[in-house]
Amino acid sequence: MCEQLGVSTSGYYxxxxxxxxxxxxQDAQLTRLISHFFKALRGNxxxxxxxxxxxxxxxxxARKRVWRLMQAAGLxxxxxxxxxxxxxxxxxxxxxxxxxxRSFTPPSRTRNGAATLRTSKxxxxxxxxxxxxxxxxxx
Numbered sequence: 252m253c254e255q256l257g258v259s260t261s262g263y264y265x266x267x268x269x270x271x272x273x274x275x276x277q278d279a280q281l282t283r284l285i286s287h288f289f290k291a292l293r294g295n296x297x298x299x300x301x302x303x304x305x306x307x308x309x310x311x312x313a314r315k316r317v318w319r320l321m322q323a324a325g326l327x328x329x330x331x332x333x334x335x336x337x338x339x340x341x342x343x344x345x346x347x348x349x350x351x352x353r354s355f356t357p358p359s360r361t362r363n364g365a366a367t368l369r370t371s372k373x374x375x376x377x378x379x380x381x382x383x384x385x386x387x388x389x390x
Contacts, residue, residue, distance in 0.1 A: 281305070281312060282320050289326050297328025 253260050271279075288304045289296060296304065298318045305312050321327070 278320060281310065282324050284308065284310070285317065285320055285326065286324060295329050297330075300328065
């Protein structure tokens, strides 16, 4: 095997017997923390939320590292389900009957047959119009 990989036999046994590196040790610690937070948050958080939780706990970790550790641990956040249309019309839909039979039309904008605008004032005999400086047609 060492010949195929191009490494010396003594190098392989030295690599196999050495202690894990500081990075590997920190990865193991972070993976335990991520698993703990994941269970505490009922399996909902994704990478961004987990990154925020680790930052709140005082651990400065890159988001890509959190993604890598979560992927290695098999943890994945829940995503909201896509909206799915449940009622699909047929080729010839039948209109629903009006069971209430109520009129939803707004009341008329006139009062006593005269239009009421913002410029009119309500008098005793109906709306009073302000004097106009425009052309008046006399009959």
